[in-house]
Amino acid sequence: MQSFLEETLLSVIKKEGSLENLIFVLPSKRAGAFLRNSISKHIDATIFAPEIVSVEDFVENISGLAYASTTQQLFELYKAYVNVVQGEKDGFYAFSKWGNTLLQDFNEIDRYLVDTSKIFSHLNAIQEINHWSLEKEHSAIIRNYIAFWDSLEALYGSFNTSLMDKGLGHQGLVYRQACANLDPYIEDTKQSKHLFIGFNALNTAEELIIQTILEKTNSEIYWDIDPYFYKDPVHDAGFFMRQFKSKWGLYKDKPLVSSTIQYQNPKLIEITGVPKNVSQAKYVGGLLGDLQENNSVQLANTAIVLGDESLLNPLINAIPESISNINITMGFPLTQTPLESLFSQMFDIYTREDSQGWYYQQITTLLNHPYLQILFSGSDGNIADVICEQIKTKNWIYVDAAKIKSLVKDKSDYLGLLFFEDKLTPKLFLEQCLALILAIKEAINSTENGLELEYLYRFHQLFNQLHELVATYPFINDIQSLFGLYKELLSKETLDFKGEPLKGLQIMGMLESRNLDFETVIITSVNEGILPSGKSNNSFIPFDIKKMYGLPTYKEKDAVYTYHFYRLLQRAKNIYIVYNTEPDVLEGGEVSRLVRQLLADENMAKYIQQKIAYSAIKSPKKKMGSITKDDHLLQLLKEKASNGFSPTSLSNYIRNPLDFYKKNILRINDVEEVEETVAANTFGTIVHETLDELYAPFLNTFLEPEKLAKLVPAIEGVVKKHFALNYANVSLDQGKNLIAYHVVLKYVATFIKLEIEAAKKYRIKILGLEMALSTTINLPELGFPVLIKGKLDRIDEVDGMLRVIDYKTGKVEQKNLNVTSWDDLIVNYDKSKAFQLLCYAYMFHKNTPITNVEAGIFSFKNLKAGILKFKNDKSTNITADTIALFEKELHALVLEICDPSIPFVEKEIK
Secondary structure: OOOHHHHHHHHHHHHHOOOOOEEEEEOOHHHHHHHHHHHHHHOOOOOOOOEEEEHHHHHHHHHOOEEOOHHHHHHHHHHHHHHHOOOOOOOHHHHHHHHHHHHHHHHHHHHOOOOHHHHHHHHHHHHHHHOOOOOOOOOHHHHHHHHHHHOHHHHHHHHHHHHHHOOEEOHHHHHHHHHHOHHHHHHHOOOOEEEEEOOOOOOHHHHHHHHHHHHHOOOEEEOOOOHHHHOOOOOHHHHHHHHHHHHOHHHOOOOOOOOOOOOOOOOEEEEEEEOOHHHHHHHHHHHHHHHHHHOOOOHHHEEEEEOOHHHHHHHHHHOOOOOOOEEEOOOEEHHHOHHHHHHHHHHHHHHOOEOOEEEHHHHHHHHOOHHHHHHHEEOOEEHHHHHHHHHHHHOOOEEOHHHHHHOOOOOOOOHHHHOOOOOOOHHHHHHHHHHHHHHHHHHOOOOOOHHHHHHHHHHHHHHHHHHHHHHHOOOOOOHHHHHHHHHHHHOOOEEOOOOOOOOOEEEEEOHHHOOOOOOEEEEEOOEOOOOOOOOOOOOOOOHHHHHHHOOOOHHHHHHHHHHHHHHHHHHOOEEEEEEEOOOEOOOEOOEOHHHHHHHHOOOOHHHEEEEEOOOOOOOOOOOOOEEOOOHHHHHHHHHHHHHOEOHHHHHHHHHOHHHHHHHHHOOOOOOOOOOOOOOHHHHHHHHHHHHHHHHHHHEOOEOOHHHHHOOHHHHHHHHHHHHHHHOOOOOOOOHHHHHHHHHHHHHHHHHHHHHHHHHHHOOEEEEEEEEEEEEEEOOOOOOOOEEEEEEEEEEEEEOOEEEEEEEEOOOOOHHHHEEOOOOHHHHOHHHHHHHHHHHHHHHHHHHOOOOOEEEEEEEOOOHHHOOEEOEEOOEOOEOHHHHHHHHHHHHHHHHHHHOOOOOEEOOOOO
8 A cells, every 4th residue: 555645755756856955844743754754765865854844833933933832821811811801800710711712712813814803893792782781881790791802802912912022922823923924934945845745624824825835936735635525515525625626826727636546445344333432442452453363454554543532541451462563642641640640639638628627538538549658658557547547436527737647656757748737829739749759759669660750750840830830920829720720731741652653553543643544444432522523612702703704613623524534544445443332422422424424425335344342241140159167267156156146146147147257257347437427336326325324214113104204305415425425526517417316316205205105004114224135055066155145225014014125226117027937037037136036035034034025126217116026926925935946946046157067158138
């Protein structure tokens, strides 16, 4: 395959002979690198190389101005805005939200050589009409708004003047100045011949420059457009060429020469739909592996063009390791590096700090950042981990710098780089960030962490740049404005990959493919809203005004991407188009219109294969865990048996033996966290302890309605006391905690009222509260005793009938306490509440033999049902026979737990 650049170069060599006095102007620097490579291949003798420049550098040379960075432009624009615009003005942070849009509009106005006095006057008139009112006087907001539009031309002039005084310009200003300096430039370069190669869309300034040079000098232009598109009157790939043919005086008497017919040559075109973005990257990785394995294409002449450049990271990870030579033309965004999250978190804690301090999760997240973990690691442990643990232990929801530093005995100098007690200024914050970067650099192993050092170096450069800007421009006076500037700068920074630009597999964005040709092309994310990007109006200039003054709209933007898409297909032999089958508002819509257009083309349809690729998703069979009881585990079981099994732990076994093994044998508890809202276990503890304290005076006495009624005023004080004991350092004045507090009050008050009504009907005597019970089971099969122990919430007597009572703050229903089959008690977890009640009755019976007793639960989420009693065959009485039947099941359960031959097998929890 002969590329467009080679084809053009051979034509130039044949026509010109010598290349020494030629100036090649190309759309991009990358195209220039490929052109130099082609020259080295096709020139045998030693020559002076011709001048090869990108169009932006070419225009910069003519203008005599240097390009100002976007950040410089933004600062100069804000300075002009403060000086020119009357009335109330936005701070820099608010200005930065819309300032870039204004910069873009100024840029377009200059690149398209629009008469500024007319367009600004027009825009001002439109705004006055939009805010016309019958009211004689406008409000202050409307007056300020109209004043801004009225001063737009003065703002534009002041901004451009300040840049030109420094020898700088935004792109549009550089282009406008180049047009003004064109005649002297032509005179200076009359001995040279200009060759403009591979252009498509041109702004008005570029058109003027190129046309003037073509008309006044012996220069030429080489278009890269297949006649197939150019001659089609409606195809967007030839949109600009048809305009140039009709508008340029150069083509009044001669035809526009396009490149050779290539597009209709036989091709393999495979269009594949893949669900979601990451799947596209994986599919491309698999495709590359297949192409390499089959030797069907040369990867050295293959390009992957990313419609959505955010796919770069997953794609890099998806490329097979067997592919060694890869050249990535786009940089890796610094926003996707791990170091970025560290500084974003630091900015976050200082832009969201309130009067109470920092929210604990902000601090623990920051301290758990991998780079800080490296920084704070030492021979005596990790200071960051100590701080996080102490925050959890003390249950601090809000912390400040003083609190954090109080947690560490040996103060670390590094804590001072993160947490400031003094008033923080942008200058101080940047100095601390720079010091933090140097500290991290010293902490990591430089011989093994080259990539991390590169991250640190780039961020050091970034913060140095910010420091210089803050020193130069005093209006960055708060952290919020600094954060906005940081994000603006960071979004444009990339980590450049090292590679051989002319060898190996090429990975690039759509615009980087200009003038380049490959035999095999893989294009990803060919979805509507991505390729092309569709309608977007990031501009202060209305659509109709843009049309009137010849400024580009989404129509021209779509035509640019259409041209680049079809130009990639033009000379390629193998084309793989991949799109996302799952439409998403954020990631692009349905398959692109470019694909639809390709499928509708009768001349190309014969080469196209369509398919949908997806991973075979099988519902994995969950492998249930199983723990064999070895000697060590049996010893742990024996120790646990001697210390005692509680009714709750035995219920855990019934629910899931593996959970019992982890929680009750290995004692692996849930990770301790800061309790922002009352957890279920804490909630239950507060209710239990409150009732225990309220009922303590009634122990061994009969409940009297009058005395119970006197408890109601004391409820609030007792509840607050137990909240303070169990849930310290937390305010109950707002949020979910306030709701939880009132729920506890409601539960306890409702329960007391229930007891008052019961005391009016029955003689109720409290016999025990929070009673510790235990008994020992001796089974010959085990060879060691098993202790069963627990704490019974309450035991009382109602009209002479003993009752074993358990309080539950969760939801319990009567069906959970009805038992028809005794086997259910140790098999069915739904009967766990009945099992626990019988355990308490069993332990009580072993200490004080009973003839007749009832057992029941007060469910605080179901208090209207009253006491829910254990039932067996519709009887609530628990007799010695009932205890004997339960004992048989209990023994079977204990034997199963301690049997060496029965492993702990995980149950599927429904």
